[in-house]
Amino acid sequence: MAELSHTQELKERLTPSLTTGHPSFHDVTEAVSIISEVKTHRNWYIALAITTSITGILGLMLAYLVATGVGVWGNNSPVGWGWDITNFVFWIGIGHAGTLISAILFLFRQKWRTSINRFAEAMTLFAVACAGIYPAVHVGRPWRAYWLFPMPNEFLNMWQNFRSPLLWDVFAVSTYATVSALFWYVGLIPDLATFRDRATTKGRQMAYAIASLGWRGSATHWKNYEKAYMILAGLSTPLVLSVHTIVSFDFAVSILPGWHTTIFPPYFVAGAIFSGFAMVVTLMVIARWIYKVEHLVTMTHLENMNKVILATGTIVGYAYATEFFTAWYSGNPYESYVFFISRATGPYAWAYWSMITCNVISPQFFWFKKLRTNLPFMFVISIIVNIGMWFERFVIIATSLHRDYLPSSWGYFRPTFVDILTFFGTFGLFLTLFVFFTRFLPIIAISEVKGMMAQNHHEAHYLDEAVAASEGKEPVGAAH
Amino acid sequence: MAEKPSIHGLVADFDSPDKLMDAIKAARKAGYTKMEAYTPFPIHGIDDAMGAPPSILGYLVLCGSAVGLTIAVLLQWWTGAVDYPLVIAGKPFFALEPSVPIMFELTVLLSAFVAVFGMIGLNGLPKLYHAIFNYSGHRGITDDRFVLVIEASDREFDATATRDFLAAQGADKLELIEA
Secondary structure, three states, rough: HHHHHHHHHHHHHHHHOOOOOOOHHHHHHHHHHHHOOOOOOOOHHHHHHHHHHHHHHHHHHHHHHHOOOOHHOOOOOOEEEEEOHHHHHHHHHHHHHHHHHHHHHHHHHHHHHHHHHHHHHHHHHHHHHHHHHHHHHHHOOOOHHHHHHOOOOOOOOOOOOOHHHHHHHHHHHHHHHHHHHHHHHHHHHHHHHHHHHHHHOHHHHHHHHOOOOOOOHHHHHHHHHHHHHHHHEEEEEEEEHHHHHHHHHHHHHOOOOOOOOOHHHHHHHHHHHHHHHHHHHHHHHHHHHHHOOOOOOOOOHHHHHHHHHHHHHHHHHHHHHHHHHHHHHHHOHHHHHHHHHHHHOOHHHHHHHHHHHHHHHHHHHHHHHHHHHHHHHHHHHHHHHHHHHEEEEEEEHHHHOOOOOHHHHHHHHOOHHHHHHHHHEEEEEHHHHHHHHHOOEEEEEEEEHHHHHHHHHHHHHHHHHHHHHHOOOOOOHHHH | OOOOOEEEEEEEOOOOHHHHHHHHHHHOOOOOOOOOEEEEOOOOOOOHHOOOOOOOOHHHHHHHHHHHHHHHHHHHHHHHHHHHOOOOOOOOOOOOHHHHHHHHHHHHHHHHHHHHOOOOOHOEEEOOOOHOOOOHHHHHHHHHEEEEEEEEOOOOOOHHHHHHHHHHHOOOOEEEOOO
């Protein structure tokens, strides 16, 4: 009997409720395709109107900045990095959950990732697009932003400084954006072919035929496809860890107290995953409700993501504590000053304690199953976490910069309306891209979900036989 | 007068991956060699069953990695130490340690390019026309149908005998398709 309960438990663990209610392969195709096939709903136009208006604000603010100069931002001396770099790190960090779900969980054979990876990867791309705006305009003369890349040109008679972490960052972020886009596209090809084959109008058929490159799902196709997917997952895994590591080098390689610490790479990566998962939860709670895909994106998916938020949030809290310990234990007066005076009790104490409340305290509620499976509650917490993670980047940047070694050069950073509206506008861009994505592309990886269903069916069948054998009965799953 | 279109092969349409796998194994046993399966998702073990060689993509990607790594080293060494040496904070013009991040990034970038475009190239894509699209039920392939095509160029192919053979494998639908 002990053996039986073990087998049953194994069965439950091997076949988590990836999809509920035993849909057929065709049901999956139908559920995902219909989202993009039905007549465009009035609400979609309303959503698009709102998000593009907000994107318009971003456009106006950027135009104003380009026409006037970076002085329209609140950046000053000593706080030369203000909201621009804060927002850059914020958006890049959000992207990390997408790659974690698509690559790392793939390599770890976490089946539950299948229903959410497409959505999370889209989030990565859109977040990186928002992030990329900031360094490009922060250079001051954005029309010369291409000087960041080693391209010979007639104006710049010298080469980039490859010994600077800022240049490493250029390579890290652009590689990350490119590889994420490629990975996303490879995943999309078979599903675009599904859309092509279901198309009812000539225009739609042509568009998806071109986008899917004429995919026909032959065994040869799948063989090379699976190899490519596996390789891309293997490449993306160290890549995603490297991106926030290199972003953290922008700070850690300098010699400012509060930045010059070896804990930064792992601490930044954990924070990035923390904020990214929170953003996936925020978006997923809304999307599964609007598009009625609760049977594909189940509570198990959301609960698993909340567990990741709890784990990474706790790591982030531990990192905050470690920073304080190291500052005290090092005996370095400047280091101690930044943490104990500037951050905890200084002029930015309000930001510091907001960060602690949002990042360290709020995820701890997810220890309780009731709370981490409660939709409105997780929605609120996921937003609080992202507010907290924005504050984390702001605290790191502003508190280390605003008080120099010379008290005569101390200052305080205040955002201008351009700072605030630019940041607000990036949400418009992020959401506009999402609005288009959910309308024209398969928001759930159709072929992957089907493949997983087939695999689950096999394992369930095998385990049913094992259970039945230990009971001496006919297998339950034999009828399938 | 247009030439009479030639035959690409015989399509057998199954409703489950298991039936398709059994049919492939039986077809191999019966001596067929030129066949292709079309499925909505990758099926584990199908390449072994069809006797298809493993993908060579991994080796191509390895070449891409080597090229990326080489470019990164040469770029940083040549620009920093040869073409425009500039003293910055007393750091050496070229050293391995500060070169590691860009070496890593370019290795990954080039490998990813080869993985994606190599996959597309090995699959002969983009290709907007293929004989399988002449099959009246080809739309099911990206939905829930599992299709086996025994090609007319197979030495064992015989329109009647192959049809009988595939019907015996439990195909729901059989159809000759034009090339």
